[in-house]
Amino acid sequence: MKLWENNVRKVVPYVPGEQPDQPHMIKLNTNENPYPPAPGVMENLYTFDTDTLRLYPDPSSKILIDALAEHYKIDAEQIFVGVGSDDVLAMAFLTFFNSLKPILFPDITYSFYDVWAQMLHIPYKPVPLDDDFRIRREDYYEENGGVIFPNPNAPTGELESLEDIEDILCHNQDVIVIIDEAYIDFGGKSALPLLNKYENLLIVQTFSKSRSLAGMRIGHAFGSRELIRYLNDVKYSFNSYTMNHLALALGTAAVEDDAYFRETIHKIVTTRERMKEEFRSLGFVFGDSMSNFLFVTHPDFPAAQLFEALKQENIYVRYFNKPRIDNYLRITIGTDDEMDALLEFLHNYIKR
Amino acid sequence: MKLWENNVRKVVPYVPGEQPDQPHMIKLNTNENPYPPAPGVMENLYTFDTDTLRLYPDPSSKILIDALAEHYKIDAEQIFVGVGSDDVLAMAFLTFFNSLKPILFPDITYSFYDVWAQMLHIPYKPVPLDDDFRIRREDYYEENGGVIFPNPNAPTGELESLEDIEDILCHNQDVIVIIDEAYIDFGGKSALPLLNKYENLLIVQTFSKSRSLAGMRIGHAFGSRELIRYLNDVKYSFNSYTMNHLALALGTAAVEDDAYFRETIHKIVTTRERMKEEFRSLGFVFGDSMSNFLFVTHPDFPAAQLFEALKQENIYVRYFNKPRIDNYLRITIGTDDEMDALLEFLHNYIKR
Numbered sequence: 086m087k088l089w090e091n092n093v094r095k096v097v098p099y100v101p102g103e104q105p106d107q108p109h110m111i112k113l114n115t116n117e118n119p120y121p122p123a124p125g126v127m128e129n130l131y132t133f134d135t136d137t138l139r140l141y142p143d144p145s146s147k148i149l150i151d152a153l154a155e156h157y158k159i160d161a162e163q164i165f166v167g168v169g170s171d172d173v174l175a176m177a178f179l180t181f182f183n184s185l186k187p188i189l190f191p192d193i194t195y196s197f198y199d200v201w202a203q204m205l206h207i208p209y210k211p212v213p214l215d216d217d218f219r220i221r222r223e224d225y226y227e228e229n230g231g232v233i234f235p236n237p238n239a240p241t242g243e244l245e246s247l248e249d250i251e252d253i254l255c256h257n258q259d260v261i262v263i264i265d266e267a268y269i270d271f272g273g274k275s276a277l278p279l280l281n282k283y284e285n286l287l288i289v290q291t292f293s294k295s296r297s298l299a300g301m302r303i304g305h306a307f308g309s310r311e312l313i314r315y316l317n318d319v320k321y322s323f324n325s326y327t328m329n330h331l332a333l334a335l336g337t338a339a340v341e342d343d344a345y346f347r348e349t350i351h352k353i354v355t356t357r358e359r360m361k362e363e364f365r366s367l368g369f370v371f372g373d374s375m376s377n378f379l380f381v382t383h384p385d386f387p388a389a390q391l392f393e394a395l396k397q398e399n400i401y402v403r404y405f406n407k408p409r410i411d412n413y414l415r416i417t418i419g420t421d422d423e424m425d426a427l428l429e430f431l432h433n434y435i436k437r
Numbered sequence: 438m439k440l441w442e443n444n445v446r447k448v449v450p451y452v453p454g455e456q457p458d459q460p461h462m463i464k465l466n467t468n469e470n471p472y473p474p475a476p477g478v479m480e481n482l483y484t485f486d487t488d489t490l491r492l493y494p495d496p497s498s499k500i501l502i503d504a505l506a507e508h509y510k511i512d513a514e515q516i517f518v519g520v521g522s523d524d525v526l527a528m529a530f531l532t533f534f535n536s537l538k539p540i541l542f543p544d545i546t547y548s549f550y551d552v553w554a555q556m557l558h559i560p561y562k563p564v565p566l567d568d569d570f571r572i573r574r575e576d577y578y579e580e581n582g583g584v585i586f587p588n589p590n591a592p593t594g595e596l597e598s599l600e601d602i603e604d605i606l607c608h609n610q611d612v613i614v615i616i617d618e619a620y621i622d623f624g625g626k627s628a629l630p631l632l633n634k635y636e637n638l639l640i641v642q643t644f645s646k647s648r649s650l651a652g653m654r655i656g657h658a659f660g661s662r663e664l665i666r667y668l669n670d671v672k673y674s675f676n677s678y679t680m681n682h683l684a685l686a687l688g689t690a691a692v693e694d695d696a697y698f699r700e701t702i703h704k705i706v707t708t709r710e711r712m713k714e715e716f717r718s719l720g721f722v723f724g725d726s727m728s729n730f731l732f733v734t735h736p737d738f739p740a741a742q743l744f745e746a747l748k749q750e751n752i753y754v755r756y757f758n759k760p761r762i763d764n765y766l767r768i769t770i771g772t773d774d775e776m777d778a779l780l781e782f783l784h785n786y787i788k789r
Contacts, residue, residue, distance in 0.1 A: 088611035089637040090663075092536040092582060098673035101496050112492070121488040135482055136473040138652040138687070140464070141645070144453050168520060171676045184444040204674040230444060259440035285441040293493070300490040300682040311442075321450035322556040324523045330652040331683045335490070 099200040105401055111426055113417040114401040116239075116268075116378050118297040120352065120420075123345040125338035126298070133334060142333060144325045149333045152340040153305055157277065162310045165317060166336075168327050170267055170291035170304030174233075175201055177287055177306065180319040181261035182207045184230025193218060193410055195239045195265060214238075218372060218380075220245050225253045232257050235265035237273050240405065240415040242374025244273045254283045261312070263287045268376035270295035270350055271357070277307060284309035287316075294377055295350055296339045303328070303336045353377050357418045363428055367435055378417045380410075386435065388412045398430055451552040457753055463778055465769040466753040468591075468620075468730050470649040472704065472772075475697040477690035478650070485686060494685060496677045501685050504692040505657055509629065514662045517669060518688075520679050522619055522643035522656030526585075527553055529639055529658065532671040533613035534559045536582025545570060545762055547591045547617060566590075570724060570732075572597050577605045584609050587617035589625050592757065592767040594726025596625045606635045613664070615639045620728035622647035622702055623709070629659060636661035639668075646729055647702055648691045655680070655688040705729050709770045715780055719787055730769045732762075738787065740764045750782050 102115040146166045154161040167173035178201045182188050187210040190198045194211075202209040212224045218241040225232055232253065237244040254262050264276045266288055276288050287308040293299035306316065320327070328336075339346075357374065364371060364381055371381040382388060392404040392414060403415040418424070454467040498518045506513040519525035530553045534540050537560065542550045544563040554561040564576045570593040577584055584605065589596040606614050616628045618640055628640050639660040645651035658668065672679070680688075691698075709726065716723060716733055723733040734740060744756040744766060755767040770776070 087636070089613055092533060092612060093667050094532050094535050094671055095667070096670050096674045098670040099677055101493075101673070101677040104493055104495060115493055117493065118491045120491065122490050126490065127487040130485060130487055131483060133482060135479040138474050138478065139470045139472065139649040141453075141456055141467055141469065141651045142654070143456060168676060168679055168681075171678065175675045180446050181444060183446050200674045204671060260444060261441055284439070297491040299493045299678075302494070302678055302681040315445050315447070318448050318450040319446055319556060321453070322448045322552045323527045324520060325451055325453040326523065326651075326654055327520055329520075329654040329681070329684060332681060 094204070096200070096204045099197050102403055103401065107399055109399060111400045111419060111423045113419050113423065113427070114403045115299075116294055116376075116417045117299050118294060118349065118353070118377070119418070119423060120297055120349045122297040122335070123339050123342035125342050126335045129334045129338040130331070133331065138330060141326055142328060142330045144321070146328045146333055149303075149328065149336045149340070152337045156340050156343065157307070159277070159280070159307055160310070163280070163307055163313055165306040165308070165313050165320070166328060167304050167320070169293060169302040170265070170289050171197065172302070172327065173289050173304040173306050174263070174265065176316055176320050176323065177261075177263055177289065178202070178205055178207065179323070180316050181263070181287070182231045184260070186228055186230035188231040188233065189225055189229045190233045191220060191238060193238070193241060195235050196405070198233060218243055220249065222249045222252045226256045229257070229260060231260045231262070233263040233265060235267060236276070237268045237374070237376045239268065239376070240378070240403065240410070240413075241372060241380045242268070242376040242378055243372050244375035247274050247276060247279070250276050251279055254279060254286060258283070258285060261285050261287060263289060265289050267291045267294060271377045272354055272375040280307055280309070284311055287312055292336055292339060296346065297349065298336065298339055301332050301335055303332055353418050356421055356424055360418065360424055367431055378415050380413055380415050382413045388414045391434070394434060395430065400427055400430065446556070448552070448556045451549050454755055455753065459751055461751060463752045463771065463775045465771050465775065465779070466755045467651075468646055468728070468769045469651050470646060470701065470705070470729070471770070471775060472649055472701045474649040474687070475691050475694035477694050478687045481686045481690040482683070485683065490682060493678055494680060494682045496673070498680045498685055501655075501680065501688045501692070504689045508692050508695065509659070511629070511632070511659055512662070515632070515659055515665055517658040517660070517665050517672070518680060519656050519672070521645060521654040522617070522641050523549065524654070524679065525641050525656040525658050526615070526617065528668055528672050528675065529613075529615055529641065530554070530557055530559060531675070532668050533615070533639070534583045536612070538580055538582035540583040540585065541577055541581045542585045543572060543590065545590070545593060547587050548757070550585060570595055572601065574601045574604045578608045581609070581612060583612045583614070585615040585617060587619060588628070589620045589726065589728045591620065591728070592730070592755065592762070592765075593724060593732045594620070594728040594730055595724050596727035599626050599628060599631070602628050603631055606631060606638060610635070610637060613637050613639060615641060617641045619643045619646060623729045624706055624727040632659055632661070636663055639664055644688055644691060648698065649701065650688065650691055653684050653687055655684055705770050708773055708776055712770060712776055719783055730767050732765055732767050734765045740766045743786070746786060747782065752779055752782065
């Protein structure tokens, strides 16, 4: 090792889901929305005055925050936006998890949490889910430096009740509790009604799934004014201008079209429920996902092999080679046509 | 203070330059380019397929990095991109400045350096510039945890020679040395020729000034393969997908049009040199700026008052209420028309 390497922060980086770019591929591996963004997004793009790109964007992201405030009926001072929910979560880890006590999150969860904790030298303790991959609320009663979990959880799709969430909040009023609601729009109940009751609650959401804008990198958080102010202070000390002009303009258009949003969600949820029946009849075992993916296992067909077989067919799903879930596949809900192609393959594969 | 506030990172945030939005304002306060981005930027925008926005962008930013590699004749593995040079610098501070010894930077410099250091708990020591606002290379011979300075420096515009920079590198081979070249394209000599000689050298540049894309948030860094790999490891552990589809597409168009780039630079440099003569004849005192701004003081007219008077006229410049520079104004080089309006006001103000 060279001497200058002594001062380098050394990490095992997060490996994002493969982003294959094959002609005619069926991409069900990173939980993207199969439908395009709202028509207003295209309109805002094609009428955008590129001359203004020479100017810095508004660092306060006012236009986007105001649209969110209007949509969710929440005060603008209770909203934070960032470059995808990953950016929002990274800022939240940096801002709120500075205890010597470990932060708590489920052992099976979004695989970025332990990466952030390691990178930022935050002590952490994974809390095992029960055998049905559900959170046991009592496990979060012990002393800790903060709590974070997704609801619905990823990659399981399991939704916890607001009652359980409030119970965890009740037992953790001395630390920040982050509920990561990346998938909440697909049938879950948001913790938003708890926002004004618990000033230590941060709710994080994203435009990448339900709003079809993974490519624009937009995420947001709701919290008490105090929490959002602390988060903004750190954000302004890290990068003042995170949201570019087009992210602001296009994100705003996406929020404003509620009818399109509901229609898209409805289509995905309908397809998901149909898929549950189909997968069940094929012998797959899985929980009652409330997200835009299913997390499935099959008693007779190892997931790793099925994953490879699907890849051969240009169908990409997600496989995690990790303890407890290494016989599962996470399959994004695509269009009905994409799902039918997947089913056709699975029928043949399983009856082979 | 509430108990949950114990774990919060508390910072005094960076205050970005005011972003006024007045009709007919003359905006010379945040060193933006007065000319629009290259025509290809508009073309790429108006032919962009918004349907692809539902998909995640390429986390490796290959299209943009390849364009930079081609333009600068540098290996793609030696290039890093981020959400503006602020994002690149924040990642670099996080990755490379992890010593218990203080990092060194000039006392008069980009006002974000001490903000990053404070936010990330990095010890630092501001090194006074000499009376002409120049770097004394011997001041950087002492033991330290890293070195960073802009060249040309901001807000002074002073350019240090490559010889001085190499001398500082020579004396600091055990730490990372970052040269922040945000303004290098306006007449300075980049440290790029030193890149393959010093594997601890990181050179940071931006699309916000010379490429007229402040609004798209694009910055980049050049370094040894080792340095860029370490930087990417931390970046992938912070936010895997930082550059959105449009930043990648539009940034690439900007890099590819070298003729437009040179033409714009030429116009700004010509205006700057004319302004130097005009300002001199008005009695202003200033160094030989090699950037797209002048940093001026006047023996008879206090900067703070002039700043306010200009604001009244809808002319925005930058004033820093800080030791040693609180009688200076930083004035961005705008179009010739904007500069003429500024000069007309100054003539009247000074002869009043």
